[in-house]
Amino acid sequence: MLGRRGAFLASFGGLWALYGYGQLVEPLPDTRGIQLLLQRGIPLDAWALGWIICGLTAMVCAVLPEGRDWLGFPALLLIVVPWMLAYFVSWWPLGDNARGWVTALIWAVAAVPVIVVAGWREPPRPKKLE
Template identity: 45%
Template sequence: MPCRAARRLYKTLGRRGCFLAILGTGKTCWGVSFLVAPPGDRGLKLLTQLCDLRHWSWLWIICGLITFGSAVVRVGRDWFGFAAAIIPPTVWALAYTHAVITGDYSRGGFVALWYLTSHVGVILWAATVPEYSVPRVPRPARRGKAA
């Protein structure tokens, strides 16, 4: 029974929807972690000059919920989820890049590259993946027994 439910959910969501659901859950959880126990602001002074990291956590949470909600939207209209998914890691990458340029956090360049490759790059790639793959090659017909 659980396998049937999982197959039905996968069929409903499709490949892109599954990706958006997983990504949205992850971004929401990441945002909640900033809300519950915010880390140090090392490298994020550009953001913390505007407001506290607890406030910035809502960017992750809201974008994560939008991304998750876009999982059930029809292909072609799910672009909104991919766009929402890109926003938080791009903001963080910009903040870390700014920290490197100003000399506040020398390691920030590596963190910025990590956000740009493992987050933004993967999201941009997944947005181009088609929902339907090439169909399987049909099996040749079996030969019947002569009567």
Template identity: 40%
Template structure:
């Protein structure tokens, strides 16, 4: 019973939906970690100058939940999930780059590159991957078609 339900959900989600589901859960959990146990904010002075990390946590949570919900939408309508998934890591990368430029956090360059490659880059690549990129198997010839 469980296996049938899981297969049905996976079939409904497809590859793109599963990716969005994973991203959505991850971003929501990352945001929750800022609520329950916020880090010291090193390198995030651009953000913490506007409001605290607990408030920025909601950016991750809202974008994560939007991404998660988009996993269940049809291809084409799921684009908002990819847009939402891009927002938090892009904001964080900009904040870390600003910290490098101002001299507040020299390690920020590497963290920004990490966000831009393993988050933003992967999300942008995944957004372009079609649901079914493998062509269908050729149809077998019928006996009346010359076989």
């Protein structure tokens, strides 16, 4: 049985992996927001694989007990933070993407629960009633 942390890691890990898969099969039509990342020599396919790997890492960590599941939380942040920052920078200061701040804010809101849940302790399991 997954605890709260495990359920969170499984759901967000699945979301990240599916987002990455979506980038592989149907890449973003408008890459203005992530041009900063793409110009660093890492193609969108590699970023998509990064999303998948980070998501799968979180999903594997979901089944581990508290204390051993820690790697899943930075794995989720590892891919979303550069994505969020690239969208923000595409809006300001570069000015290439007028709606970059919206996407950056969406990814920032997705990152906040990762940080919050990483600090949660699992509640003690109830004793079996006989």
